[in-house]
Structure formats: C-alpha cells, structure tokens
Amino acid sequence: MKPLILASTTQIAKSIPEPVQYALETLTVHRFKAHIVGGCVRDLLLQREPKDWDITTDATPQEIQRVFPNTLYNNRFGTVVVRHHDMELEITPYRSEGKYTDHRHPDAVTFGKTLKQDLARRDFTINAMAMNKSGRLSDPFYGKDDLKKKQIRAVGDPSERFSEDALRLLRCIRFAGQLDFHVEEKTWSALCQHVQDIHLVSQERIRDELLKILSSDDLFRSFYLLDQSRLLDEILSELSEGRGVAQNKHHIYTVLYHNIFSAQYCPSSDPILRLAALLHDVGKVRTKQGNGRDAIFHDHDKVGAHMARAIMTRLRFPNEDIERVEHFVRYHMFYYSVGEVSDKGVRRLLVRLGKEHLKDFFIVRIADRMGSGCQIEVPYKLKELWRHLEEVQKDPIDTRMLKIHGNDVMELLGIPPGPEVGRILNALLEEVLDDPQRNTREYLLERTRELYQGVA
Incomplete structure (x- = not known):
C-alpha cells in the first residue's frame, strides 16, 4: 500500500482562512500560545477543506474574552465563540480531563497547562495534532505518520479511550470509512471488546453518527466494519438479522449485504434516502418462506415498514423523516408490469406516496435494483412506471x-x-x-x- 502524499507547510498556510489567521495572530500578539487543532489539521494535511476550525490556547476563557470583546461564553468546557467576518470560531483553553464515570462525559473539566496535555485527551492520533500560525506542526502521538499509513489509531491506551466515551466506537468506524483507512490492530481489538458499551450512549448521539456514516461516499466500508465488529448487532439489530441469510434467484447477496449495497449505490447523497435504501428489505428475514432460488418473502414490505418505524422511533428521528422512510419501505415492492397495471392502480400509488415524494421513491427503487448485484442499469419496467406516474399526475389525485x-x-x-x-x-x-x-x-x-x- 502506497503511503499518502500529504500537504506541505506552504500549501497549508495558504489554505487557512483570514479569520482563522486573524485569531491566531491576535492571541500571539497578546503573548498567548495559539494553535488550530483536531479535525481541521487532519483535513489540511489530507488536502481536504475543513468543515470546522477549532483553536486551542493557553489563555483562560476570561483572557480570551479580553482579547476578543463581544464574544459568547456560556459552557462548562471553557469554549469562547469568536465571530470575525461572518465566520464563527471556537477558541478553547488547553484542557485536561479526568475520569468518565458515565462513559460519555468527563466528570470534571480542568484547564491544562500544556498543549500536549490537551492533545492527550483526544480520541485518535489523526485528530490529536495542532498547528501554529506559521504552519509548525505539534504531533506528539505521531498522527501524521498514521495519516501516511492510512490507519486509525487511538491516542494512548485504546481500551481507555473507548471506555471514556463509547461514541468513539462509531467515530472510529466512520473515520475508517470516510477516509478509506484501516483500523490499527490494537485499536480494532479494543473496539470489538467494547461494542456493548455503545448502550451507554444516548440514542440521539448514535443517530447523528449514523447520519454522518450514511452521508459518506463509501458508506459500504463503514457498514462492513460495523458488521465485522458486531457493533451493528448493538445499534441496528434488526438489520443484522440478515447476516448470512440467502435470498433467491433475483439476488446474489445475502439480505444484509443487499441492504448495505443498496444504500451504497443510492443515487442521492440525502442520508434519509440512503437510510430508506438500507432498511427497505429489513423485513425479509421475518417473512422468508422456503430456501434456494425459489424462496419468497411475502409481505416483507409491510413488515419492514413497521420495523423501519420502530428503528427510527428508537433513534429519535423526527416524525417527518420516519414517515418518509416508512412509506418508501412499504411501497418499494409496487409491482409494475407494462400493459398490465391500470391507470387506477398507478394513481392510487401516487396518492399514497404524495406527489412531492415521487422522485425520492424512484431513487429508493433504483437503489434496490442496483444493490441486487444482478442488474445495474435502470430496468425498462422502472422507466415505464416513471413515465406512467408522470402521466397520471395530470389526473385529480387530491x-x-x-x-x-x-x-x-x-x-x-x-x-x-x-x-x-x-x-x-x-x-x-x-x-x-x-x-x-x-x-x-x-x-x-x-x-x-x-x-x-x-x-x-
């Protein structure tokens, strides 16, 4: 495996926005140490555009506020929000954290004295790097080397890192999928040993991390790792029921991997549509009759719709998203045979779906077909159904x-x-x-x- 080519100091310096440079320079002028830190440093080295810019400093919250008047500070972590040229920056003092009794939050947050203390509390080495205004990298845990090796490695003892905050289990797998990295051996071993700790994490945090995974270009890799680690059994046990369950002559993948491939091939970046594709056949295991090429799954669409609703309700999704996914799962098996389905039947489908969801319905249907492994192109019947639905939209359906x-x-x-x-x-x-x-x-x-x- 070839090592990654990372950005040079010169390239990075040119990529830092003016408001960030201003904040670093201003803190430095006032004789404080200041660094950009975490994910933004990782992304800069990978020649990606950072989504967030975080700054760490040896200044206290009160000192930060004196340097930057009219700022916002109202949290237990000491973070001060600074706005400059319509850009919001989070500036946080060095922190040192103790025990995580609830496996979610530190029992107490104390301000650290050194940058290394602050970096030591972070989850993975690729997120434990900092850089000053001149582009000088502080990397005590060799995160840059791990970037070159394309690996995710925990800072220090991986078992301790996962025990501190079990959401890191999902974050580790998300980063591996998003970056196309592998998980370092000791980190992977600890992750597999701690999968049940995910139940200590709120459903809302799990949901948000899943949505980030579903928004990834290569979500298949993340779900493969979720499956291999058995973390999938803990967060989406209904989906993992399909592990090893063969289908019929219309599919080459098991139920689980057909669902995963359908989400991967979904022709939309909308994570809710990808979730619908992921769950569209979740009811198959509970409805399977027979074996081999002629197995059938009668009413799996109806059973799956109920299961999808239960899953999303458990994960605290908004009702609007739940209803969208439930509808797409429920009607994804609408049978269309050219010349046999009446205008009346197509009109009734349109009423059930809602005209505003027609395009999304087709996206899920296409994802289903592409995830079968048997036929990649959009089949003739689906094209004809689309034409038929567009035609009957002119009729009164409301x-x-x-x-x-x-x-x-x-x-x-x-x-x-x-x-x-x-x-x-x-x-x-x-x-x-x-x-x-x-x-x-x-x-x-x-x-x-x-x-x-x-x-x-």
Missing part, C-alpha cells in the same frame, strides 16, 4: 383537485364545517381515482346528495 370543494358541500347540504364534509370529499376522490372523467361539477354535486342521503 381533494383539492376536485371540481367542488368544502364550501360547495356545506352550501348544498346545509351542514356546518366538520368531519362529514371531509368524509364526503374523500369518498368523491375515491370515485374520481377510479375514473377521472367523473370529475365534473354536475356529477360530484349529484353524488354528494346521494352520499349524504345514504348516511342520513
């Missing part, structure tokens, strides 16, 4: 598209606003979905009378 509205119903029947008005409009829509030619004012008013009389 009560708002009917030729009469709630006010017409209330005026005709002499009834006040209420559930009865909605019931009648929905009944009319059902008839119009069967035959759009019925969407005339005359027909709908007549049917309104009949529907009301039938109940009265």
